[in-house]
Amino acid sequence: MFMDASKEKILGNLDKAADDYSQCLKxxxxxxxxxxxxxxxxxxxxxxxxxxxxxxxxxxxxSKNEWYRMMLAEILLRKNMFAEATGVYEQLAKDYPxxxxxxxxxASVLVQNGKLENAIEVYDKMESMMGIQEDVxxxxxxxxxxxxxxxxxxxxxxxxxxxxxxEPRYQAMLADVYAANNLPEKAFETxxxxxxxxxxxxxxxxxxxxxxxxxxxxxxxxxxxxxAFANPSLDIDIKITTLMSYYMVTEKYPELKDQAYSxxxxxxxxxxKDPKAFAITGDFYLRDGKTKEARDxxxxxxxxxxxxFLIWSFLLDCDLKLSDYESLQKESDExxxxxxxxxxxxxxxxxxxxxxxxxxxxxxxxNDGIALSTTDTLLLSQLYSSLGDTYYKDNKIPESDSAYYKxxxxxxxxxxxxxxxxYYLSLRKVNLEKxxxxxxxxxxxxxxxxxFQDTYGWIMFQLGKYEDAKTWVEKALSGxxxxxxxxxxxxxxxxxxxxxxxxxxxNWNKAxxxxxxxxxxxxxxxxxxxxx
Numbered sequence: 053m054f055m056d057a058s059k060e061k062i063l064g065n066l067d068k069a070a071d072d073y074s075q076c077l078k079x080x081x082x083x084x085x086x087x088x089x090x091x092x093x094x095x096x097x098x099x100x101x102x103x104x105x106x107x108x109x110x111x112x113x114x115s116k117n118e119w120y121r122m123m124l125a126e127i128l129l130r131k132n133m134f135a136e137a138t139g140v141y142e143q144l145a146k147d148y149p150x151x152x153x154x155x156x157x158x159a160s161v162l163v164q165n166g167k168l169e170n171a172i173e174v175y176d177k178m179e180s181m182m183g184i185q186e187d188v189x190x191x192x193x194x195x196x197x198x199x200x201x202x203x204x205x206x207x208x209x210x211x212x213x214x215x216x217x218x219e220p221r222y223q224a225m226l227a228d229v230y231a232a233n234n235l236p237e238k239a240f241e242t243x244x245x246x247x248x249x250x251x252x253x254x255x256x257x258x259x260x261x262x263x264x265x266x267x268x269x270x271x272x273x274x275x276x277x278x279x280a281f282a283n284p285s286l287d288i289d290i291k292i293t294t295l296m297s298y299y300m301v302t303e304k305y306p307e308l309k310d311q312a313y314s315x316x317x318x319x320x321x322x323x324x325k326d327p328k329a330f331a332i333t334g335d336f337y338l339r340d341g342k343t344k345e346a347r348d349x350x351x352x353x354x355x356x357x358x359x360x361f362l363i364w365s366f367l368l369d370c371d372l373k374l375s376d377y378e379s380l381q382k383e384s385d386e387x388x389x390x391x392x393x394x395x396x397x398x399x400x401x402x403x404x405x406x407x408x409x410x411x412x413x414x415x416x417x418x419n420d421g422i423a424l425s426t427t428d429t430l431l432l433s434q435l436y437s438s439l440g441d442t443y444y445k446d447n448k449i450p451e452s453d454s455a456y457y458k459x460x461x462x463x464x465x466x467x468x469x470x471x472x473x474x475y476y477l478s479l480r481k482v483n484l485e486k487x488x489x490x491x492x493x494x495x496x497x498x499x500x501x502x503x504f505q506d507t508y509g510w511i512m513f514q515l516g517k518y519e520d521a522k523t524w525v526e527k528a529l530s531g532x533x534x535x536x537x538x539x540x541x542x543x544x545x546x547x548x549x550x551x552x553x554x555x556x557x558x559n560w561n562k563a564x565x566x567x568x569x570x571x572x573x574x575x576x577x578x579x580x581x582x583x584x
Contacts, residue, residue, distance in 0.1 A: 053079065054086060066093050084113040088120055095127065103127055118148065125157070134165035145174075152178055159191070168195050184215040186222075193229070202233055220250035227259060231266075239263060254279075254286035274311055281318040288323050292332055295319070299336065312336060327356040331363050338366065343373045361391050368400045380404035395426045399435055406438065411446040415439065433463035440469070444476060452476070467504065470494035475507040478514045487511050502532035506539050513542070518549045537568035541576075548582040556582070 057072030070093050076086040091106035107124045114120060121140050128137035141158035148154055155178045162171035175192050179185070189208045196205035206229060212222040223246040230239035240263055246256050257280035264273035277294070280286055298312040316333045323329040334349035347370035353363045364387040371380035381404035388397050398421025405414035418439040426432055436459035443452035456473040459466055471494040474487035491508040498504055509524030525543045532539055544559035560577050563569040572583050 054083070057086070057089065061089065061093070066096065069093060082113050084110045084117065084120065087113070088117075088123070091123060091127075095123075100127060100131065104131065116147070118144065125161075129161065129164075134161055137161050138165060138167070149181075152182060163195065168199050171195055184211055186212060186216075190225075193225075197229075202229075205229060218249075220246055220253055223249065224253070224255055224259065227256075231259065231263060236263060236266065252283070252285065254283035257283070258286070258290075278315065278318060281315050282322055284322050288319075288326055288328055291315075291319055292328060295332055295336075299339070309340070325356060327353040327360065327363070330356070331360070331366075334363075334366060338370065343370050346370050347374065358390055361387075361394060364391070365396065368397070372400065372403065375407075377404045377407040381408065393424060395421050395424045395428070395431055395435070397421075398424070399431065399438060402435075402438055402442070406442040406445065409445070411442055414442045415446070418442065429462050433459045433466050433469070435459075436462065437466060437469045437472070441472065444472075449476075449480075465493075465497055467494045467497040467501075470497070471501075471504045471507050474511060478507070478511045481514055484511060484515055488515070500531055502528040502536070502539070505531070506542060509546070510542055513546055513549070518546055521546045522550065535566055537563040537566035537573075538570075539563075540566055541569040541573055544576070545582055553580070 053072055053076045057069050057076060060066075060072060061069035070090060073086040073090045073093075076083050077090075080086075087106045087110035091103045091110060094100075094106060095103035104124075104127050107120060107127060110120045111117070111124050121144055125137050125140040125144070128134075128140065138158065138161045141154055141161055145151075145154040145158050155174055159171045159174035159178070162168070162174065172192060172195055175188050175195075178188055182188075189212050193205045193208040196202070196208065206226065209222055209226045209229060212219070213226065216222060223242055227239045227242035227246065230236070230242060239259075243256055243260050243263065246253060250256070257276045261273045261276035261280065264270070264276060281291055281294075295312065295315060298308065298315070302309050302312055313336065316329075316336060319329045320333055330349045330353040334346045334353065337343070337346035337349060347367060350363055350367035350370060353360070354367060357363075364383075368380060368384055368387065371377075371383060380400060384397055384401040384404055387394075388401060391397060398417050402414045402417035402421065405411075405417060418435050421435045422432065422439070436455045440452045440455035440459060443449075443455055453473065453476075456469050459469045460473075463469075470490040474491040474494070477483050477487040478491075488508070488511050491504065491511050494504045495501070495508055505524050505528035509521045509528060512518070512521035512524060522543075525539065525546060528539055529536075529543060540559045540563035544556040544563060547553075547559060548556035557577065557580055560569075560573060563573055564577065575583055
């Protein structure tokens, strides 16, 4: 019966195995092995109390079985029954004195149970058997610190230094204990000694940087930090963690940016083949509005490691911000070969092609992105929005309207789509009431957007509400400066309808100077009259 049960257990039929082990116990109620196996099954199924009951019986029947007792101790620990677990590990350590792991577990449980003095005694026994060892001494040091016995903690590290005089890490540990316990001068002397025996140790410079910073000697602190950064032996992740703290603190204290960029330069010089160095440099440049420099850094990062999608996305965002659509297409094409299932890449790729008037290719890219299932509704709405823009540029008006309406079905609060669709409807003088409703909503979602205000004003113009149109376009002009030819032309058209012909011509002239106005502007200026 026991063999049948074990076979079912191996096959994964745990319910059948448990039934068979229970049958074994009906035949032999003192069968410790069956109880042990039942305990394992119950534990696997999350029935901890049942598992504990079974393994306790098993140990009671066969108190010398090592495996039974190990399982009992593990379950007791998970249930935070430290006192009982301590007794189990203590007995295991006594029964198997050559297995130091039982002493280690015994001491660890004592620490968890707050029996710190007893834990020290166990570690002392381990030390008497195996000699001075780093892991034991470090644990004792931490216990002594918890007990506020600083001198004892220091003694443990000094024992390590005496036993291993050529190991510089122990000198660093000693210095760190001094520094953490308000003994800065002793810490400083220890750091100096450590530099004498291990001048290439970068961690000493980190510690000295902290030492000087605590003493408000900021220049010395920064010099030590630069020495640490210039050492290739210092893990780059530690350097990046330091730079991330700079990233956050320079938001509040911009005067520290020079230090941050100095460290970034050292980082990229020291780790010229590590993409992380260039990626974080790009993050700083991007945050500070230095888009071209950020792009250069991200390009170096992707050249060193092409498999980090996030860096590619930052790189493409830089291309877009710089309006470099040729690079955006080239680099998004490359990214798509590496990450064909990343939907946002199709958006970047489509925008690049659309801006270069490659409308058919752009439409294909947007549709490919839409075809990929995505839970990111904002991204999907943006794809449809850009598809609508491109259809409109390609003079495919019904398709453009359809794409815009799909974008709004997914995200009814997409302010850009609400604005664009309402504006294009107003230009065609169709569904003007619907256009007015959408434009009003876009202005509620993003107040003080000159483009959205102009759209609403133009819809008022098309509805013949010229005073309302004037009010809204004046709002747009007040927030857009002197560089928007469309706004000046619209304002001139409104003024003409209101009978203010001289002011109308004045604004049409401004529109001509700013550029970007309609093809009818020249005719309006030439004949000093409004034309549709």
